[in-house]
Amino acid sequence: MKDFRKYWGWVVLAVLVLGWMTLSFGPVTLLLLSGASAFYCFFNVPLVCGAEVRNGLSCRNNCYGALMGCHLRQHRWQKFKMLFWRAQWGRLRRELFQRTNTVLATLGGVLAVTSGVAATLQPLFGGGW
Incomplete structure (x- = not known):
């Protein structure tokens, strides 16, 4: 059970991907799953x-x-602060893509943010369930 508390977000991300593939969730549910996964x-x-x-x-x-x-x-806020300085974006990219598990976390976060944007815009453009 202790390991599940460490890795709960991967389960949420898998449910999010499954929800987009089957179109079985509404936009609000997809938005909530996207936010939890990105966090x-x-x-x-x-x-x-x-x-x-x-x-x-x-x-x-x-x-x-x-x-x-x-x-x-x-080190606590070093990478987070790099998001707001354009001159540091190259260094941030190198740090976010230096190990396999860091790459997976970064790509999972980007996927979750993209999913949240799509879930927000989807009802505005006439799509919906």
């Missing part, structure tokens, strides 16, 4: 920190979320 991928999935430290190396402490850092204060 999990960006702020709650267990990963390695990966923040840049001295000598060009990356931090190997455990962290939660693709956009969050480890327990060190300097």
Whole structure:
């Protein structure tokens, strides 16, 4: 049960994908599943920190979320702040795509955000269930 609490977001993401494939959920349900899945991928999935430290190396402490850092204060919001500085986007891309599990969390988050936007716009353009 303890492992399920760590990885609950992957189940939510799988249900979200299944809901889009079968068209069995309404837009509100898809939006809620998308929000929960994006929150999990960006702020709650267990990963390695990966923040840049001295000598060009990356931090190997455990962290939660693709956009969050480890327990060190300097690393905590380092990746999240990079979203708002255009000059740092290349470095953020390198940090978000450096390990397989980080890539999966990033792609899951992007998929969830895209799904949320599609679920929001779908009723506006005449589609619906």
